[in-house]
Amino acid sequence: MRVSYCYLLLLFLFPSSPKYFSQLCGANPDPTNGFVSVPLSEYNFELQKPYDIPLEQRYSYVDGVRHLWVYADDKPHNPNSQTQPRTEVRIRGLDYSSGIWQFEGYGFVPNGTSGATVAQIHGAAQGATTIILRIYNGDMRYYSGDLVATDLYDKWFRLNIVHDVDGGTVTVYIDGLRKFQVKDKGPGDLYFKCGVYAAPRNISYYMESRWKDIKIYKKC
Numbered sequence: 669m670r671v672s673y674c675y676l677l678l679l680f681l682f683p684s685s686p687k688y689f690s691q692l693c694g695a696n697p698d699p700t701n702g703f704v705s706v707p708l709s710e711y712n713f714e715l716q717k718p719y720d721i722p723l724e725q726r727y728s729y730v731d732g733v734r735h736l737w738v739y740a741d742d743k744p745h746n747p748n749s750q751t752q753p754r755t756e757v758r759i760r761g762l763d764y765s766s767g768i769w770q771f772e773g774y775g776f777v778p779n780g781t782s783g784a785t786v787a788q789i790h791g792a793a794q795g796a797t798t799i800i801l802r803i804y805n806g807d808m809r810y811y812s813g814d815l816v817a818t819d820l821y822d823k824w825f826r827l828n829i830v831h832d833v834d835g836g837t838v839t840v841y842i843d844g845l846r847k848f849q850v851k852d853k854g855p856g857d858l859y860f861k862c863g864v865y866a867a868p869r870n871i872s873y874y875m876e877s878r879w880k881d882i883k884i885y886k887k888c
């Protein structure tokens with residue numbers, strides 16, 4: 669990080685907010701710089717939940733915060749599906765197959781939720797997904813492997829996922845800091861999701877994540 673006098677001065681005056689100051693002083697440019705925000709309405713937030721249960725038993729939307737939860741023995745979202753249980757927002761109407769797109773949301777995962785995908789890009793040239801971000805014991809991982817971020821339980825964190833389809837990369841930012849980058853899996857019918865989707869193994873019985881201020885951006 670480039671440490672400037674601006675950063676040191678602000679840190680000295682207000683020692684509690686170093687991440688914010690580092691952006692203010694240009695050391696870590698905001699991931700949304702150069703992007704335009706796409707207007708969203710509730711139509712863009714399609715909910716997927718266990719098919720045999722009413723939505724309000726797995727989802728609430730109060731004071732701008734979407735709560736999504738699911739149990740390990742819940743049914744899949746569709747009676748014909750063999751997939752793991754999920755309660756997820758599927759961003760609808762903004763599927764993409766080229767260009768540079770970005771998801772932004774403030775997420776919260778309560779301690780106890782483990783083995784849950786909390787955000788993903790669905791679709792790929794091969795396979796069902798381009799990226800899966802799972803919480804295991806408070807840490808965020810790429811699928812069950814690479815560590816993206818640690819110590820995320822019981823706090824709001826800002827998540828930005830940038831998908832450069834043309835360049836073939838996906839970049840993940842937590843609280844404005846670049847944490848992870850990976851090659852994507854080729855173009856396809858692509859869309860963002862967030863919520864809780866049980867992993868194949870090592871899952872807690874109860875899984876929950878909360879989301880607010882979800883935005884979708886596009887680079888012009």
Ligand SMILES: *[C@@H]1O[C@H](CO)[C@@H](O)[C@H](O)[C@H]1NC(C)=O
Pocket residue numbers: 779780806821822
């Ligand atoms: C999560 O809860 C467990 C059990 O109550 C506790 O031991 C652990 O310290 C908690 N972790 C965090 C990050 O709060």
Ligand SMILES: *[C@@H]1O[C@H](CO)[C@@H](O)[C@H](O)[C@H]1NC(C)=O
Pocket residue numbers: 804812869870
């Ligand atoms: C899942 O559980 C197995 C067996 O307890 C363990 O070896 C493995 O490391 C766990 N994987 C993750 C991603 O926590």
